[in-house]
Amino acid sequence: MNLQVRNSSVRIAGLSKSLGGHPVLRDVHLDMEAGEFVVLIGASGSGKTTLLRLLGGLEQADAGRIEIDGACVDAPAEHRFVAPERRGLGMVFQEYALWPHLSCIENILAALPRGEPERKTRAAALLDSVGVGHLATKRPHQLSGGQQQRVGVARALAVRPRLLLLDEPLSSLDVEVRDQLRLEIRRVVREAGVAALFVSHDPDDAWRLADRVAVLEGGQLVQFDTPEVLYRRPATPGVARFTGAQGGFEGVLSGEGIVLAGVDVIAQHRQAGLNGHGALYVRPEGVRADGAGSGLPAERLHAVFEAGRYRAYWRVPGIERPLVSLEDAPPPAQAHLRIAPEQAFIFASTKTH
Numbered sequence: 076m077n078l079q080v081r082n083s084s085v086r087i088a089g090l091s092k093s094l095g096g097h098p099v100l101r102d103v104h105l106d107m108e109a110g111e112f113v114v115l116i117g118a119s120g121s122g123k124t125t126l127l128r129l130l131g132g133l134e135q136a137d138a139g140r141i142e143i144d145g146a147c148v149d150a151p152a153e154h155r156f157v158a159p160e161r162r163g164l165g166m167v168f169q170e171y172a173l174w175p176h177l178s179c180i181e182n183i184l185a186a187l188p189r190g191e192p193e194r195k196t197r198a199a200a201l202l203d204s205v206g207v208g209h210l211a212t213k214r215p216h217q218l219s220g221g222q223q224q225r226v227g228v229a230r231a232l233a234v235r236p237r238l239l240l241l242d243e244p245l246s247s248l249d250v251e252v253r254d255q256l257r258l259e260i261r262r263v264v265r266e267a268g269v270a271a272l273f274v275s276h277d278p279d280d281a282w283r284l285a286d287r288v289a290v291l292e293g294g295q296l297v298q299f300d301t302p303e304v305l306y307r308r309p310a311t312p313g314v315a316r317f318t319g320a321q322g323g324f325e326g327v328l329s330g331e332g333i334v335l336a337g338v339d340v341i342a343q344h345r346q347a348g349l350n351g352h353g354a355l356y357v358r359p360e361g362v363r364a365d366g367a368g369s370g371l372p373a374e375r376l377h378a379v380f381e382a383g384r385y386r387a388y389w390r391v392p393g394i395e396r397p398l399v400s401l402e403d404a405p406p407p408a409q410a411h412l413r414i415a416p417e418q419a420f421i422f423a424s425t426k427t428h
C-alpha cells in the first residue's frame with residue numbers, strides 16, 4: 076500500500092512567547108522544506124517544548140506567525156489561531172499515550188478518518204510499516220516500550236499529517252532499541268513524504284535523523300544547518316560542544332589564531348569581530364601528541380583505552396583545565412600537542428579581562 080501523504084512545509088517568522096512573565100522564545104524564524112526532517116536541539120529550558128507546543132496549537136504565540144503547508148495557523152497580529160485538531164498534525168510523545176483498553180490495530184483505527192476507504196487494510200499496513208504487524212491484536216501493556224512507540228508512530232501517520240511533531244520519542248528506550256527505532260522512524264517518515272520536527276537532547280538523533288538541525292539557546296535559534304555544516308562551522312560555543320568540542324581555553328588572540336601557553340594555535344574558524352581575548356574550542360580528534368617538535372607542551376595526566384584508541388588527558392602549563400586528545404598508540408608521559416586547525420574554533424572569551 077502506498078503510504079504517501081501530501082507534501083508539507085512550515086514557516087515560522089518572528090515567533091515570540093513568554094511564559095510566567097519570562098521570555099521563552101524570542102524572534103524565532105525557521106522555514107522547513109517539504110518533506111524535510113528537522114531535529115530540534117537545545118539545553119534544558121532553551122524552549123524546545125514550547126516551540127513544539129506552539130506548532131501543535133497547545134500554546135498561542137505572543138507575536139509572529141506560523142504557517143503549516145501554506146495555511147496560517149497562528150498570527151496574533153491578525154487574530155488568527157487554528158485549533159490543534161484542525162492543524163493536520165501527527166504527534167508522537169516520549170510517553171507512548173496509546174489507548175490502554177484498545178488493541179494496537181484499534182488504536183490505529185481510532186485515529187483514521189471515518190470516511191477512509193479500506194480502513195482495516197490501511198491500519199494493518201501502517202502497523203506493518205513500523206514492524207509490528209504481528210502484534211495487531213495485542214493491547215499496549217503486552218508490548219515493550221519500543222513496540223509501543225512503533226504503534227505511536229503508525230498512529231501519528233494514520234491521520235496523513237501535514238507535519239509530524241515528535242517530542243523526545245526515543246528517550247525512554249534503551250540504546251539498542253533506540254538505534255533500531257531511530258532508523259525505522261527515518262525510513263517510515265521518508266516513505267510517507269511528511270515533514271517532521273523531532274525534539275531531542277541526543278546528538279545521535281541529530282546526526283542520524285536530520286536533514287537539518289535547529290539549535291535553540293535561551294529561546295533564540297542560533298543555528299539551522301545540515302549536520303555537516305554544524306560540525307564544520309558551529310555557530311556558538313554551545314553548538315561546538317554539542318559536536319564534541321572541549322573548551323573554552325582562554326587566550327590572547329593573534330593574527331590567525333589564539334596564543335595558549337605561549338604557543339600560537341591556529342583555528343580555521345574564528346568568530347567575526349573579535350579582538351583582545353578569545354576562547355578556543357577543539358575536538359579530541361583534533362588534538363595529537365607529538366614526542367618532539369612544536370605544539371603545546373603537555374604532561375600526561377591519565378589515559379584510557381577507548382574503542383580502539385587512547386583517550387589522553389593532558390595538563391598544559393597556563394591552561395586551567397585538562398586538554399583531551401585521541402591517540403592511536405599509548406601516549407607518552409610528556410609531549411607536545413598539535414591542534415588541527417579544522418577541528419578548532421575560536422569564540423568570544425567568557426571572562427571579563
Ligand SMILES: Nc1ncnc2c1ncn2[C@@H]1O[C@H](COP(=O)(O)OP(=O)(O)OP(=O)(O)O)[C@@H](O)[C@H]1O
Nearest residue numbers: 094095096099117118119120121122123124125126
Ligand atoms: N507554564 C510555564 N510557566 C512559566 N514558565 C514556563 C512554563 N513552561 C515552561 N516554562 C519555562 O520556559 C522555559 C522553556 O521551557 P521548555 O519546556 O520549552 O524548554 P525545553 O527546551 O523543552 O526544556 P527540556 O529539554 O528540559 O524539556 C523554561 O525556563 C521553563 O521553566
